[in-house]
Amino acid sequence: MNSQEIPGLYIHTPFCRSKCFYCDFYSVASRAEIPAWLEAVRAEMKLYKEEFPAFDSLYLGGGTPSVLEERDLAALLESILQNFAFGADPEMTMEANPESLSPEKLKTLRDFGLNRISLGVQSLEDSDLKYLGRAHSAGQALRAFEACRSAGFSNVSVDLIYGLETQSLKSWKKTLDTILELRPEHISCYQLTFEKGTALWKKKEAGRVRSIGEKMEAAFFLWTSRYLQRRGYCHYEVSNFAAGREFLCRHNRKYWRHVPYLGLGPSAHSLAVVPQPRRWWNVKSVREYCRLLGEGKAPVAGWEFLSREQFDLETFDLALRTDEGLDMAALKDYPQSQRVLAQWQKSGLVRLSEGRVRPTRRGFLVADSLAVMLAG
């Protein structure tokens, strides 16, 4: 457990221009409630400022934080900096979408010390963007990237999605090649998933769209991993690539290593590790969120203590999704894992060295079953 490390702060902006077909994050496609939300988030900060005085990472996620106007962004950041301290060299990221990012907003962010942008590009084929229900074009995405650079962001991450039926390996390669020319410091490549309840899922149920199948998904994954590694990116987590180890996403790595984090805003999750690991999550409704905070109450919808078993299962899964892998010491209470490990090593799914289990590229693909089998 990582109680030594400094926690991260996450803030959820639950507003978007429109709802993407595949998305199952909590967000609404109206901006009417932004003022109320802003006031509520500022109130929520006060509830936690004693418990979480200092962070070394900030992540403004969503939703789409870039839909906020400059003055709202400024107000939000001002409150954050007033309530919490962020050491000497924090990582401060904001998620942004091409259709709502502007040079003026970028400047405001720079003024408040933000140093990283995670840009939702998804694809540079307009047919893919249409399939995904994105609110921007490929051209807008490229211009947004340039705007980040112009505003002085020297750490930009690009989000991409692959494994669409509208995509071929060739068109996917074209998207990647164009992105690579921009040399982003970080690339997240997410496999398209059909999450229950989303518009895309409904289309799939209705037989109007389909998944490309396990074989093709695996092929896309393996090809992408190899291609980006050859272009100098390290594949440090199943979906994440960095142009150097200094560009690993500090904030996300906290999630994967049970470092505590505080999540503010509707639907945000938080983790505390002392005296016992505990996770809690906020209500998934802006209105409810504002109402509770208006009454001076924490907008918490639920919480759980993690049992040893649960903690271990998470650890196995999260660790085996990263290139650092799992410390074998974590397996001492799981004697049956030894045979399984030997089998996987033989089958080329993991490498065992320096007391760690590290997934291979093919191992990344089956990380979930690795975790479940280790956990007995």
Next chain:
Amino acid sequence: MRQIRNFSIIAHIDHGKSTLADRLIQYTGVVKDRQFRDQILDNMDIERERGITIKSQTVVLPYKSRSGEIFELNLIDTPGHADFSYEVSRALASCEGVLLLIDASQGVQAQTIANLYAAMEHDLAIIPVINKIDLPSADIDSAREQIENDLGLDSDNAVLCSAKEGIGIEEVLEAIVTRVPPPTGDIEKPLSALIFDAHYDPFRGAIASCRIFDGKFGPGDIIRFMSSGAAYKVEEVGFFRLFRDPQKVLSAGSVGYVIAGIKTVSDIRIGDTMTLDSNPVSTPQPGFKDVKPVVFSSIYPISSDDYPALVDALEKYKLNDAALVYQKDSSIALGQGFRCGFLGLLHLDIVQERLEREFDQSIIMTAPSVQYQFTLNDGTDLTVENPQYYPDPVDIQQSREPYIKAVIILPERYMGVVMKLCLERRGSNPRVVYPTPGRVETTFDMPLAEVVFDFYDRLKTVTQGYGSFDYEITEYRVSDLVKLDILVNGERVDALSLIVHRERARDWGVQVCDRLKEEIPRHNFKIAIQGAIGGKIISRSTISPFRKDVIAKCYGGDISRKRKLLEKQKKGKKRMKMVGSVMIPQSAFVSVLKTKDE
């Protein structure tokens, strides 16, 4: 003597025995007392809900006949399956007559004939009853013809009824009082009572059901079981009505129960004769024998932590089922468990289901085996019902396996497919008779091993449900046996080994490999499955690995949701057994022997 009639209902499975029994209870209950009826039905509903096979229930039906006489009709229920044929024969020995039930749309079937022969052996009055006359497909004329020709009974006397619709119930009851003779017996002679059933009551211990032939006895008497010599002091005797109905005395002609501080049903031998310690009868009732298990299988807990719970569950289960035998067993693949002997496959199924449902055990059962005999070169004789103890082949001088006489009744048009099936299963010496036009009764000599697995299912499939089957074990025959080993991912899994006939080894090997390929889920690595005799591989199959299972997305701090998905998978895994690094589902061990429907 009071007006008593002791009778049973016998029928091929599904011809309506349980339904008719319910109807008789309901009908006679109405005559006597409205409340009585409601309670009986409630009582039985609860049992049904709990999924208990209402096995060998006995009940007194009070009946006022058309002539105005009051009767007590003892309905002695019999288990409706060949596995329990000995219990059936003991129940029949306690009766003076039977209702031989025939489904009007199905006609005479294999168990109808087997049951008829059993009733004839006991010289009982036989009342043919044609049931399900309400069905559009009912063919009463053809049923009559079969009663004449297949059974050699007088079909004019057949009673027509619909148990489901309640038609002809009074006619059935009238037939019982007029055509089943009253019990004979001498109340003054020494006590001679036949035990035909036993069940366990958590408060009173084992309770024996018995038929009194001569004499009488009651609470305080010391009774003696003639086969074991054990003596007990009688605490209570009585009749089965709604509840147990205690009596001062049970006397010649009646059917009732005895409670005598007997701990488990295993202390009561079905077919044994009870007599009075002070004034014993000289000879017991005929026909007593020790039932021996014929099918064997091992039971293991899925998780070895659950072994103590399984020990406990088996002990408790055994209190109520004398026919189950078990002893400790262990397997390299599955750990500590028990080798169990059953009366047949149905018995095995019942035990498995009850252990799972009533005792909440997660168990693995291995493929059933019969009992083989070996004579070794040094002259020793060996009985082996567990493939793990198959002797070293170089030491074997001779091996033998049990044979049965299989009787199959079927419409003539299926003769070809049934003949093929039986010959595939090493059936020999076919004998065929055509009792009625279009119907065939065929008899084969067959190894028991070939029918214990899925023969009946296959027969039903190839005859589209029209074929019926009955068997009896006849003898041991010399047979060329080998042990088939199964290797999963290069490791021999002892619990999957089989003893098979040499000529069938390849077929079995191929089948087991194919079945396991279907049963074992894909893993994240490739799994080879091989069948081997000695060191020689005779069959193989491969389970290709899955390439991908990650839900690629895991961003944000909502790790709990992901974990819950993993926990679900972990729970699914609990239904599987880790053998080496392969997860084998619980069901795989038994199902390896089930052939697939083409």
